[in-house]
Structure formats: structure tokens, C-alpha cells
Amino acid sequence: MGIDPRTIKEMLQLQILSKSSLLSSGNSVSSDSGEEDNDFSSLLSSLLSQQQEQLPTTSAALGKLSSLSTGGPPASGITNRALSGPATASLNRYMQEQLAASKPTEFESMIQNASRKFGVDSSLVKAVIDAESSFNPRAESRAGAKGLMQLMDTTGQGLGVTDPFNPAQNIEGGTRHLSDLLVKYNGNHATALAAYNAGAGRVDRLGITNDSDLSAKLHLLPAETQQYVRKVMQLKQHYEA
Structure with a gap:
């Protein structure tokens, strides 16, 4: 079973919303937008590392998506900073739930x-x-x-x-x-x-x-x-x- 494309769409939408301050308290993009990009990249990288053995082809494609969305190479792993902030924490929980539910069962x-x-x-x-x-x-x-x-x-x-x-x-x-x-x-x-x-x-x-x-x-x-x-x-x- 592949990773739900709608999951990726949700991630991208959340990133855009975050930049538009719909997920933050400000009315404009904050000076930490670069860090939000890295947060998003780190979350993608975490997802890829967990899916790599079962879904190598999809993982490679997502790696490219991560690079394109952040303007640089995917982050090597998830950090404590990537788990900080309500928007990224919520996104991380959502992704973990989707990842667990998308795995084929033993049956x-x-x-x-x-x-x-x-x-x-x-x-x-x-x-x-x-x-x-x-x-x-x-x-x-x-x-x-x-x-x-x-x-x-x-x-x-x-x-x-x-x-x-x-x-x-x-x-x-x-x-x-x-x-x-x-x-x-x-x-x-x-x-x-x-x-x-x-x-x-x-x-x-x-x-x-x-x-x-x-x-x-x-x-x-x-x-x-x-x-x-x-x-x-x-x-x-x-x-x-």
C-alpha cells in the first residue's frame, strides 16, 4: 500500500497555511519561515525513513518532493525543534497517525x-x-x-x-x-x-x-x-x- 497522496497534499497545504499565518498568531509571514521550511522537510524526512524499507519507490519520490518544497536537500532526521510549535506538532501527530493506519496488517x-x-x-x-x-x-x-x-x-x-x-x-x-x-x-x-x-x-x-x-x-x-x-x-x- 502506498502513501496516500492526499496526505502529502495535506502537508503542503499546512505548510502554505503556516506561511500565510493561518496557523499562527501573526498577520504576515514571520522571520522564522525558514525554520518552518526546515520543520516541514524534517517531518517529510522522518516519514520517508519509516517507509523506506516497505516503499522504496514512493520514498524516493517523496524525497524529491521534500527537496522541491524546501528549495534544498531533505533534512537528515527529525529534531526537537521540528516538534516545537503548535502547527508542526499538530502536523507531526497527524502524519504519525496516517502512517500507522496506512501500513498493511499482518492479515x-x-x-x-x-x-x-x-x-x-x-x-x-x-x-x-x-x-x-x-x-x-x-x-x-x-x-x-x-x-x-x-x-x-x-x-x-x-x-x-x-x-x-x-x-x-x-x-x-x-x-x-x-x-x-x-x-x-x-x-x-x-x-x-x-x-x-x-x-x-x-x-x-x-x-x-x-x-x-x-x-x-x-x-x-x-x-x-x-x-x-x-x-x-x-x-x-x-x-x-
């Missing part, structure tokens, strides 16, 4: 295999796993849902899952379940997610057959389901990046 190959096998977007599978278990294969809810995709025993058994704590089995079973729900609800993602969380029977009894119905009747579903659908849809957008 990447399993997710991709199940995605291809059952015709479900890998971004949706990842979003469900993230929301259900935060990628913890040993997760178990008080209700008895187990594993990465939090399958109930009866549901898992119907999907051919004999060990819900086995990552490959759980991902395959959960993805197959998602696929069945997407077929049932004609590819309406939000409706399928509501059924995944609350149960298809509950969704059907409310007369919800598509995302338009769901939007009108979402308030009739449990608060947990309402929050779940919103969260997974947001996570899906993130994993599509």
Missing part, C-alpha cells in the same frame, strides 16, 4: 484472498475488522462474538468456520457473510452493515431494503447499530485511500 494476504474469492471490496473487509475487533484475532464480546470479524458460533458454523479464532477461517467466514448480505441488499453497503451488526431479520422487519430506506429508518435501529454503520463507512473511505 493483508488473508483479506485480499477473501476479498477476491467473495467479491467484496478489501477496504470494506478491513473496515469491518477494524470496527469489530481492532484487528485482534482473540477478541470475544460479552455476547459471544469471536475473532477478527466477531462471528457468533451459529453464524460461523453456517459459514464453515470451525475455529473462530483462526484468522484465515474468521476472515473468510466474515467476508462470505458480508458478501451474502450485499447480494441480499443489492450492493447497498450501509444496509448490509446494519444487517451484519443488528441481524438481517431485524432490518427486514423494519422494511429496510436499501440505503435510502436505512437513512429514513436508521433511528429505529439500536444506537449501537447506528454508530456502527457510520463508523464502518468512515473507515471504508480511509482504507480506500
